[in-house]
Structure formats: C-alpha cells, structure tokens
Amino acid sequence: MTQLVIIGIYLALLLFLGVFSSRMFKGTSKDYMLASHSIGPFLLLMSIFGTTMTAFALVGSSGEAYKEGVGVYGMLASSSGIIHSLCFFMLGIKLWSWGYKYGYTTQIQFFRDRLESDRIGIILFPILVGLVIPYLLIGVMSSGVVISSITEGAFENSFAAYDYGVPPWLGSLVISLVVLIYVFFGGMRGTAWANTFQTIVFMVLGVVTFFVISDKLGGVQAASHAVLEKNPSKLMRGVDPKDRERYSERYNTWTLIAKYNYARRILKTLTLTPEQKAEAYQEFKPRMPNWEMTAEAIYASKNKLYTLTNEETNKALLTQDDREMPDPFPEKWQMGLMSHRDLREYPRKANAEDEKALLIFAGKIGHPEKDLDPNDPSKGKNWTIKKALGVYRASNWAPDAPHPMSKLVFFTYFFVPLSVGMFPHLFQHWLTARSAATFKLPVVAHPLFIMIVWVPCVLVGIWATSAMLDGSPLFPPHFPANAVLAAMVKKMTSPVLAGFLTAGILAAIMSSLDSQFLCLGTMFTEDIVVHYAGKDRFTDKQVVFMARMFIILIVAVTYGFSLLEPRRVFTLGVWCFSGFSSLFPIIFAAVYWKRLTKPGVYAGVLVAFGSWLYLFKESKYALEPDYTFLGMMPVATMVVVAAVAMVGVSLVTRPPSQETLLRFFPED
Amino acid sequence: MRYAIYGLVVVLIIIHQDNWLWDDKRLIFGFMPISLLYQACISMGAAFVWFLATKFAWPHHLEEVTKESPAQETGETK
Numbered sequence: 001m002t003q004l005v006i007i008g009i010y011l012a013l014l015l016f017l018g019v020f021s022s023r024m025f026k027g028t029s030k031d032y033m034l035a036s037h038s039i040g041p042f043l044l045l046m047s048i049f050g051t052t053m054t055a056f057a058l059v060g061s062s063g064e065a066y067k068e069g070v071g072v073y074g075m076l077a078s079s080s081g082i083i084h085s086l087c088f089f090m091l092g093i094k095l096w097s098w099g100y101k102y103g104y105t106t107q108i109q110f111f112r113d114r115l116e117s118d119r120i121g122i123i124l125f126p127i128l129v130g131l132v133i134p135y136l137l138i139g140v141m142s143s144g145v146v147i148s149s150i151t152e153g154a155f156e157n158s159f160a161a162y163d164y165g166v167p168p169w170l171g172s173l174v175i176s177l178v179v180l181i182y183v184f185f186g187g188m189r190g191t192a193w194a195n196t197f198q199t200i201v202f203m204v205l206g207v208v209t210f211f212v213i214s215d216k217l218g219g220v221q222a223a224s225h226a227v228l229e230k231n232p233s234k235l236m237r238g239v240d241p242k243d244r245e246r247y248s249e250r251y252n253t254w255t256l257i258a259k260y261n262y263a264r265r266i267l268k269t270l271t272l273t274p275e276q277k278a279e280a281y282q283e284f285k286p287r288m289p290n291w292e293m294t295a296e297a298i299y300a301s302k303n304k305l306y307t308l309t310n311e312e313t314n315k316a317l318l319t320q321d322d323r324e325m326p327d328p329f330p331e332k333w334q335m336g337l338m339s340h341r342d343l344r345e346y347p348r349k350a351n352a353e354d355e356k357a358l359l360i361f362a363g364k365i366g367h368p369e370k371d372l373d374p375n376d377p378s379k380g381k382n383w384t385i386k387k388a389l390g391v392y393r394a395s396n397w398a399p400d401a402p403h404p405m406s407k408l409v410f411f412t413y414f415f416v417p418l419s420v421g422m423f424p425h426l427f428q429h430w431l432t433a434r435s436a437a438t439f440k441l442p443v444v445a446h447p448l449f450i451m452i453v454w455v456p457c458v459l460v461g462i463w464a465t466s467a468m469l470d471g472s473p474l475f476p477p478h479f480p481a482n483a484v485l486a487a488m489v490k491k492m493t494s495p496v497l498a499g500f501l502t503a504g505i506l507a508a509i510m511s512s513l514d515s516q517f518l519c520l521g522t523m524f525t526e527d528i529v530v531h532y533a534g535k536d537r538f539t540d541k542q543v544v545f546m547a548r549m550f551i552i553l554i555v556a557v558t559y560g561f562s563l564l565e566p567r568r569v570f571t572l573g574v575w576c577f578s579g580f581s582s583l584f585p586i587i588f589a590a591v592y593w594k595r596l597t598k599p600g601v602y603a604g605v606l607v608a609f610g611s612w613l614y615l616f617k618e619s620k621y622a623l624e625p626d627y628t629f630l631g632m633m634p635v636a637t638m639v640v641v642a643a644v645a646m647v648g649v650s651l652v653t654r655p656p657s658q659e660t661l662l663r664f665f666p667e668d
Numbered sequence: 669m670r671y672a673i674y675g676l677v678v679v680l681i682i683i684h685q686d687n688w689l690w691d692d693k694r695l696i697f698g699f700m701p702i703s704l705l706y707q708a709c710i711s712m713g714a715a716f717v718w719f720l721a722t723k724f725a726w727p728h729h730l731e732e733v734t735k736e737s738p739a740q741e742t743g744e745t746k
Contacts (some may be wrong), residue, residue, distance in 0.1 A: 074684065074707040081711040082680050085718045097730040202674060220699040235701040238691035403688075411685050436730040440722040444715055451711035647686060667729070 001154045004166070005222075006499030007147065007506065010201075011178045014194055014510070018182020021190040024497045029543040032187035033105050033522045039432040041441035046196035048442050049430050049449050050511030052084060052420055054139060055197075057507050058206055059146070061454050063481035065461025069234035071405040075413045077454040081447030083417035090441045091421050094591050097438070099431040100665065106519075107427045107587075108527040114590050115661055117598045121527050123605055128424050129523065131515055131560065131579045134572045139513040139657050140172045140562045142482075143506055147171030149486050150502040152384055152496040153368040164367050172562050175506065179513045180555045183521075184548050188432055203453055205504030209489060210456035211499070213463070223463040230466040237405040250399040251340055255295060255317065260297035262316030265308040270306045272296055290395035312340045321398050322352035340401055347623065349493035357392035358383075362634075364388065370594035386483075389564040392475035409628060412636040421587050425512075426521035457485070464488055493579040521551035572622050574635075575612075582608035582638035585646055593650075594665055600650025608642035671727040676717045684710050 022554065030037075039047070054060075064072040095110065104110050107128070108121040144167075151165035159167055172624075182190050216224035232240035263270040272280070277292075284291060300306060310314060311334040318325055323346040326333075333342075359364070364372060366382030373379045383391075420426055433439060438528075463467030464484045467474040469491060489501045525547040530538065538546070586604050589596040615634040619627035631638050655661075689703040696705050 034696075070701045070704040073704055074686070078684060078707040078710040078714070081714045082677065082684065085714060086677060089718065089721055093727060093730055200742060221695075224695050224701070228693065232693045234704060235693040235695070236691055325699070359729045362679050365680070407685070407687060408691070414681065414684075434736070436727065436733065440726070444719045444722060447711045447714035451708050455704065455708050457701075462701070485742040 002338070002495035003499035004154050006496065007151075007502055010503035010506070014178055015181055017194055017197060018184075018186040018190040021182075021193045023530050025624065029547070030105070030334040031189070031268050031542050032544045032547060033428070033518070033526075035187070035189040035192060035432045037100060038189075039438065040433055040434055040439045043192050043196050044429070044433050044438050045442040045445050045449075046199045047192040047432075047511075048088070048426065049446060050199035050508070051425060051429060051515045052080075052423075053202075053450075053453065053508055053514075054135075054512045056088075057508050058457055059142070059482050061457035062356075062461035062464070062485040062585060065234075066456035066464045066475075066479075066484045067460040067481045069624040070406065070458060070462055071410065073454055074652060075410050075456045077218060077406070077450050077458075078447075079414050080417040081450045083414065084420050084450075085443045085446050087421040088430075088446065089438060091403065091591055093436050093439050095427060096430045096433050097436060098217075101664070102663075103496070105428070105526050106523050107422075108425050108523065111590065111601070112641045114656075114660065114664060115596075115598045115601055116656060117601075120598065120601060121531065122218075123602065125523065125527055125584075127579075127605065127609060128422075129520060131521060131576050132424065134576045136513060136516050136520075136554075136558045137561055138573050138576075139509045139516075141168070142167030142175055142510045143175040143513075144170070145482075145500060146505050146509075147175070149386070149483060150198040150490065150498060150629050152386075156367075160367075161385075162324040163386060164369075170564055173559060175510060175513075176555050176559045179510050180578055183250075183518050183551055186364055187544075188518060190427070191397075191518055192429075192432060194514060195511040200512040201507040202374035202504040202511075203449070204585035205501050206453055207487075208458060209461060209493070209501050209504075211440070212493050212497060213460055214490055214523060217463055217467055220459070222624055223467065224459075225583075226468070227462050231462075233402050234465050237410070239402045239404050243402045247399060247402055247555045251478060253298070254320070254398050255313075255334050256301045257293060257295040258316045258320035259306070259308055259313060260293075260300050261320060262312065262327070263300075263308065264418070265305075266316075266319065267308075267312070270300065272300065273306075276305075279668040293395070298390050317343050317344060317398075320396060321437065322396070323348050323357075324349055340398060343398065343477070353389050353392045353396075356396075357388045361388040362390065374464055377512065390476055390479055393478035397478055398500035399477055406628070406631065406663030408631045409633055412632040415581050415633060415635040415639050416574065416577050417581075418639065419577040422580040422583040424523060427524060428519050429515060459487065460485065474650065519553050520554045525555075566626060574618055575622055578633075578638060579608075579612050582612055582642050584639060585643035589650075590645060594661055595650055595655055596646070597650045597655060599653040600646045603649035604642045604646030607645035608638055611638045611641050673717065673725045675720045676720070680710060680714055680717060 034202065041662060061072065061077070064076070098104065098110060102113065103114075108124055108149065111120050111124060112118055147166050148168045148171055149165070153165065155164045157164075159165060160169070182194055186193065188626040214220045214223055218227070226491065228235050231243065233243040260270070264272075276299065277296060280295045284295035284298065314333045314337065315325065315329070317323075321343060328345065364383040365385055365388055366372075366549055368381055368384050369384050371377050371379070372382050430439075461484060464475055467488075474488070474491065479487075486502070486505070489498045493501075527544060529546055530543060583605065586601055586608075589604075590601070615627075615629055616622065616639065618629070619634070627634065684707075686703065686706055689706055692702050694702045696702050
C-alpha cells in the first residue's frame with residue numbers, strides 16, 4: 001500500500017505541474033504546440049533526453065543486461081550517445097532554424113515546402129502515425145504492468161486475479177489520464193516542464209537504487225565477483241568455457257527429466273515404486289528446487305527403467321519445453337535426435353505455462369501477505385500467480401543456451417538510433433528551442449546522461465544473474481527479464497524506495513508518452529485539418545481546441561488498443577525504431593543534398609516501407625526476436641536500400657526549383 | 669574544423685567496435701567489467717567530441733535567424 005500512496009502523490013504532483021504551467025499559456029496555437037520557441041538549454045536537454053529515454057532506459061537496460069550481459073551497453077547506449085547527438089547537431093539545429101524562419105510546427109510542413117509537394121504529406125502522415133502508435137502502446141502497456149507488479153498485495157480482497165494489486169488495465173488508464181490532463185492543459189510548455197521534472201526524478205532514483213542494491217549485495221566488488229564466479233559470460237560478449245560446460249551438464253539433466261516425464265505421463269510405461277524413489281533421493285545431491293524429479297529422472301535413466309525411440313525422445317523434449325508439436329511429425333525427427341537449436345525452431349505454445357502452473361500450484365496461490373499455512377508460519381507466505389508461473393518455467397523448460405553476441409549485429413545496431421532523426425515528436429521538441437545556441441548543452445550532455453542512467457542499470461542487471469538472497473538464487477531460470485529491476489527493488493529495498501523507484505520508472509515512460517500524444521495531436525491539426533480546410537478558416541483558439549480534441553481521441557484509441565493485450569507489441573519496439581531509421585536518409589538528404597527531388601523521396605519512402613514490410617514478414621511478424629538479415633540487423637538493409645532508391649531516382653529526375661533551393665540553401 | 673569533428677565522430681564509430689575485448693571478462697577496480705568501462709569511456713569521448721563541435725564547428729550563422737525571421741515577427745505558423 002505504501003508504494004501505491006507514493007505513486008498517487010507523484011501523479012498528483014505532475015497534474016499540479018501541468019495545470020500550473022497552463023497559467024502561463026498565451027492562448028495561441030504556437031504557444032500550445034511549440035511553447036512560443038521559449039525553451040532554454042536546460043529544459044531542452046531534459047525534455048529531449050526524457051523523450052528519447054523510454055521505460056527501456058531503466059527497465060529494459062537492466063533486463064537486457066540480465067539476459068545478454070554487459071554488451072548491451074555498447075550495442076544500445078554508447079552507440080546512441082554518438083548518433084543521437086550527431087542527429088541533434090547535424091539535423092536538429094538546421095531544422096530548428098528553418099522552422100523558426102518559416103513557421104513550421106511539424107515535419108510534414110517542412111517536407112511539403114522543401115520538396116514542393118503537397119502529396120508527400122499524404123504518404124508520410126499514415127507512415128509516421130503508424131510508427132508512433134506502437135511506440136505509444138509500449139509506454140501505455142508497460143506503465144500498467146509496472147504498477148501492477150509493484151502493488152501486489154496492496155488490496156485485502158479485491159483483484160485476486162492480479163495478485164491483489166492494481167490490474168494493468170487500471171494502471172494504464174490512470175497513467176493515460178494523467179498524461180492526457182497535463183498535455184491537455186499545459187501543451188508543449190507543460191510537456192517540457194513535466195519532462196524536465198520527470199527526467200530528474202528517474203535519473204536520481206536510478207542512481208539511488210544502484211547504491212542501495214549494491215550495498216545489499218555486499219558492495220560493488222562482491223556483486224561483480226559473484227558474476228565472475230557463476231556467470232562469467234555476462235561480463236563479456238563471447239561465451240566463457242565454464243558457462244558452456246555448465247549449460248551442457250544442465251541440458252543433459254533436463255533431457256533426462258523430459259524423457260522420464262514422457263515415459264510416465266504420456267506413454268504411461270513407467271512408475272517408480274516408493275522404494276525406488278527413496279533410493280533415488282538418497283543418492284542425489286545437491287538439493288536445489290525441483291530436486292526430487294531430477295533425482296527420479298537420473299535414477300530411472302541410470303537403471304535403464306524405460307526405453308524411448310528417437311521419435312519419442314524428440315516428442316518428449318517438445319512436450320517438456322511446451323513447444324508446438326508439428327503435425328505431421330517430420331520424418332527426419334522420426335530417425336535423428338533433435339539438438340537444443342533444433343528444438344528452439346518450434347515456437348513455444350502461447351501462454352502454455354498459465355494453465356499448467358495455476359493447476360499445479362493452485363494450493364499455494366493466494367494473498368502474498370498471508371501465510372501459506374495459518375497454523376505454521378515457517379512455511380512462508382502464499383505464492384503470487386507470477387511466482388507460480390516462474391517456478392513452473394524454471395522447473396520445466398530447457399535451460400537457456402549461452403550465446404555470443406554477433407560482431408556484425410553489434411556493429412549494425414548503429415543504424416537503430418538513427419531513428420531519432422525522424423521521430424516527429426523530437427522534431428517538435430527541437431522547434432521549441434529559444435535559439436540555435438540552446439542546442440549546445442543537449443548536444444554535449446546527452447551522451448553523458450545516457451551513461452549516468454545506463455551504466456548503473458547494466459551493472460544491476462548482470463549482478464541479478466548471480467545474486468543470492470537468504471542462501472538461494474535471487475532469480476530462477478527463465479525469469480522475465482523486464483521484471484528484474486522491479487523484483488530486485490521489491491525484494492532488496494524498503495517499500496518506500498520501491499514506491500519511489502516505481503515513480504521513477506513511470507516518469508521515464510510518461511516523459512515519452514506526453515511528447516508523442518502532443519505531437520500526434522499537432523500533426524492531425526496542422527497537417528490534415530488546417531492544411532486542407534485552409535488556414536484562415538479557423539481562429540487560433542479553434543486550432544488549439546482541435547489539437548486538444550485529437551489528443552483525447554489518440555489517448556482513447558491507444559488505450560483501447562492496449563486492452564486488446566497485443567503482447568508482441570514489446571518486440572515490435574525495435575521494428576518501430578527501424579521503421580523511423582529507414583526514413584533517415586530522406587531527412588538527411590532534405591537538409592544537406594540540393595539535388596534531392598520529389599520523386600526521389602517518393603521512391604525512398606516506398607522502398608523503405610516495402611523493405612520494412614518484407615523483413616517484418618520474414619521475421620514472422622516479430623515472433624523471432626533474434627531475427628537477422630544477412631547476419632545483420634534488418635534495419636541496416638532498410639536504410640541502405642532506401643538511400644540507394646532515393647539517390648538513384650533523384651539523379652534521373654528534374655531538380656527542385658531555383659526558388660526552393662534559394663529558400664533552403666541561400667549560402668550556396 | 670567541421671570536417672575534423674566529423675573525422676573524430678568516424679573514429680568514435682570505429683573504436684566503438686571493440687572486437688579485442690569480446691572475450692575479456694576482467695574486472696577493473698575490482699568491480700567494473702572491462703568492456704563496460706571501455707564503452708563508458710566511448711560515451712565520455714562522444715561528449716568531448718561534441719563539446720569540441722560546439723567550440724570549433726558551431727553553425728553561428730544560424731543564430732542570426734532569431735533576428736531576421738519573418739514568420740516569428742508575425743507570429744505565424746505554417
């Protein structure tokens with residue numbers, strides 16, 4: 001309940017800030033959408049940083065490091081430090097100057113002028129909106145999930161299906177409403193202020209959490225040495241031989257369990273007598289969770305108590321790992337034995353663990369604050385549904401195979417942060433700057449800010465792989481990576497800090513959501529309604545009114561989508577960024593290449609869109625999270641083919657008029 | 669000077685690909701994985717290069733825009 005109160009106070013503060021900033025609102029559309037170009041260096045730095053760092057900065061960085069090791073910093077953070085500032089320096093300042101000079105509010109207004117094309121707006125508008133909406137959904141959905149996990153047990157009798165915490169749909173609704181209210185009243189000024197406040201909150205809380213957790217783990221050195229001893233591969237990007245050996249041993253044991261379970265549950269050809277079980281247990285050490293089944297499986301195998309054909313063995317592996325059983329069963333697997341890599345080719349059944357875990361652990365699931373056995377408190381507290389799912393996964397699924405990070409993927413990840421060059425919400429933030437000099441601070445400090453947030457989170461993530469609490473591992477195998485930070489905070493710190501950190505995570509989420517909502521409202525109003533109905537048809541007040549109504553509509557639509565629980569939306573994140581990156585050549589050429597033509601841009605946009613669709617389909621619509629094309633991140637191909645199409649078509653078509661060239665390149 | 673800055677950015681991109689640390693699990697100062705420390709230094713290097721850019725390659729002519737902007741004088745948006 002403490003966490004819930006802290007979150008409530010934090011949200012109330014934000015609302016106050018939004019309403020307060022609206023008192024400075026001048027009533028004009030330019031003030032509502034661009035804060036009248038009044039934002040200074042500090043506010044610009046904080047609002048841009050807050051906008052580009054989503055929930056991924058805190059939750060995703062620690063989660064990815066938990067899964068992949070320290071390499072994620074180089075792949076996602078230091079590359080962004082270089083590329084983001086490059087975009088601010090090379091694109092942001094120039095676009096700001098044209099926006100200031102010619103009165104642009106949106107990217108599409110700029111493209112329409114620069115390319116002398118009205119129709120470019122019709123092509124770009126749905127693509128940009130289509131790419132921003134999944135990005136928004138990630139924020140809305142993660143806010144609900146974060147609130148739900150941290151408030152487990154907050155209610156006495158309500159929301160049992162959500163472990164007695166706030167249901168994700170309610171958390172998402174509250175966050176959407178809070179962001180809606182402060183964007184509605186405060187416009188861009190409120191957004192910039194709120195972003196600044198929230199960025200300070202999540203940076204400070206991130207650092208505080210780092211020190212508290214490292215202290216609980218016995219200090220930074222002890223925490224890192226535990227990783228060196230137990231999971232050395234997490235400290236590098238290759239695979240340590242020790243990890244390979246451990247995995248091999250664990251996988252062999254797991255296959256014995258799979259075969260044993262298949263023989264006794266599916267074929268029903270094996271039942272151990274109580275004497276055999278006693279003998280199995282007597283021989284077995286060490287006694288880790290699920291040790292009884294492991295002991296029985298090893299005993300049965302050693303004493304050759306069952307025989308399985310290759311086909312049965314393969315089916316045993318697929319069944320144990322909850323994979324889809326191919327129908328008809330492939331001939332090659334009737335003869336040969338599947339490796340772990342072959343096994344992973346078959347998708348895991350959707351929500352396979354839900355039903356089984358709830359059935360197996362029904363007697364243990366209940367209110368997490370109440371004792372499992374009221375007559376014997378030593379048995380501990382009731383399990384949450386999440387814990388039951390975790391125990392099921394850890395005791396049933398195959399161990400994760402250690403894998404090295406690909407050097408080519410690491411290098412081509414550089415193309416992903418190019419997306420900031422085409423983010424429409426960032427474009428709008430750039431235009432809020434008071435002067436060109438305002439950009440100096442964001443350009444220099446952005447890489448440092450990324451470092452301040454990411455380095456502690458990456459360290460916490462790798463420590464989580466080897467941390468022990470009360471003599472047992474802090475996290476079981478297959479623990480959901482994105483829940484690592486919240487779970488660590490909950491288990492290792494006080495409810496007050498947990499509440500504050502949740503506020504910090506929500507701050508990171510909301511500081512992106514607000515800009516995106518405002519930007520979509522602005523685009524609908526400026527690029528569609530005002531553009532096609534005519535500028536003189538509406539008063540300034542009406543324009544602001546329309547922008548606000550569109551924002552309400554977008555919040556409602558996004559929230560509606562989030563209720564459909566499109567779980568794969570999280571894996572869509574990188575695809576959404578890749579889509580923006582594939583359009584980077586167009587914005588770059590529009591700023592620096594006089595020979596760029598309207599047909600060239602059409603070709604670039606269509607090829608970018610086409611290649612995105614093709615590769616997205618090839619990745620089985622994001623079902624394959626590790627999908628690569630030619631061994632590289634798919635985005636690299638998209639950017640290259642879009643650039644080639646744009647340059648090729650531009651060179652063979654009529655260049656822009658002299659008037660346009662003089663307007664944008666007067667110095668030449 | 670502008671080209672020198674862009675050259676430094678290219679150098680950053682090249683040295684970011686630290687293949688020589690791929691299999692190195694050493695801890696520096698007893699707690700910091702060497703590849704994480706190296707990449708954190710890349711972040712600091714990036715900040716330094718961008719600092720140089722603001723000193724020696726800043727597009728000062730764009731700062732004049734605020735003095736000569738017709739759209740701003742009339743308060744227009746597109």
